[in-house]
């Protein structure tokens with residue numbers, strides 16, 4: 001589904017991704033972790049071409065990002081993305097947040113988009129809030145709306161960039177529940193997260209990044225059992241200690 | 243001071259033959275408002291476009307936007323007025339130049355264009371600042387949903403940015419309104435010009451300029467009130 005092949009990226013003279021190679025197959029859940037500044041966000045953003053990269057290749061569902069003929073907006077519409085800070089559009093009601101891209105990008109009729117949006121809102125348990133605005137919801141609720149918004153585009157894969165790290169602890173659970181449910185339904189997912197409980201529960205593989213490199217790319221059992229690299233071991237012992 | 247107060251002067255016939263001095267001032271007010279509104283339409287649309295260009299990823303768009311702003315913001319308005327009115331007709335091919343000079347209401351059209359272009363540079367800076375004040379993730383979220391660049395600005399960035407910059411945009415609108423008085427130097431018979439001729443003909447300097455001052459104040463206060471109403475109308479529920 002996602003193939004990342006030897007990707008290198010520089011910000012000016014600073015290399016932030018080095019020879020990153022991995023893949024995510026259909027239905028697979030891959031968790032990406034690593035210390036701050038290791039390039040996790042950058043890597044996940046290159047997958048839907050939010051960030052350009054200078055070296056290597058990435059393809060999604062067989063479509064190469066670097067190919068000049070690739071219609072990037074069309075591709076991005078099929079890749080759902082959830083951000084650390086939710087990024088709901090503050091001037092639009094929850095319903096309009098859910099229907100904007102359906103109408104403008106997928107050209108769905110308003111009513112159809114609404115129906116689809118409200119169904120997803122129900123699924124994340126927020127039907128009662130359809131008429132509200134993002135500023136009137138809690139962080140956890142906003143993030144669930146953001147997930148519903150991404151799902152409203154019928155994505156073939158979902159990308160998450162630390163979806164729970166801006167949340168108060170008591171709201172982390174409600175967002176993770178939605179993600180677990182999504183994983184169980186067979187959604188292909190690539191998640192940057194430090195929620196190791198989530199990784200244990202639903203991940204197939206865990207990728208560990210450090211200083212722009214993929215240091216470890218292992219099956220979940222293997223990763224939590226005995227990571228090979230000392231850096232991953234160190235990192236794991238640190239975050240599991242909490 | 244030996245001044246002869248005469249507040250009844252407004253109802254005395256003006257030396258123009260028709261109407262009173264009050265009518266003269268009102269006609270000036272008409273030109274002031276027409277110039278302010280027409281030039282604002284240019285300033286708002288062109289300024290938004292330039293401001294947006296300055297926030298686009300393309301270096302070419304940024305360079306064009308920056309050059310525009312620096313050019314029109316840094317030449318005094320009065321000089322720009324003279325450039326448009328006196329210099330431009332000499333620089334274009336002769337037929338066009340002659341046509342320009344003979345255009346009826348040439349000073350009005352010139353004032354509208356000059357003020358529109360000048361104020362656009364200031365509007366552009368507000369729009370740019372407004373867009374740049376938004377969290378970077380907003381643009382990313384819009385693009386990630388598959389919106390193209392135009393849709394991202396049209397449906398996400400600009401609606402939020404305009405709300406943010408409504409107060410400074412009101413100031414720009416008022417500046418533009420007051421700047422219309424500069425057009426008297428190219429012969430536009432707007433409010434200040436009318437107050438001046440009233441003063442010259444009637445020698446009632448205080449009455450003339452008191453009237454002009456009060457009229458300017460009243461329009462400005464009305465604009466401030468309308469802007470407040472607009473601000474309340476577009477306020478987003480739940481935002482601070």
Ligand SMILES: Nc1ncnc2c1ncn2[C@@H]1O[C@H](COP(=O)(O)OP(=O)(O)OP(=O)(O)O)[C@@H](O)[C@H]1O
Nearest residue numbers: 011014016034035036037038039040041042043162
């Ligand atoms: N726009 C940018 N310009 C320059 N450098 C950047 C930019 N964005 C990120 N970087 C650098 O790239 C590196 C990787 O950043 P990235 O955000 O991908 O890390 P991360 O693993 O997601 O970290 P965190 O856990 O803090 O989110 C960091 O060193 C960061 O300073």
Ligand SMILES: [Mg+2]
Nearest residue numbers: 040041042162
């Ligand atoms: Mg990050």
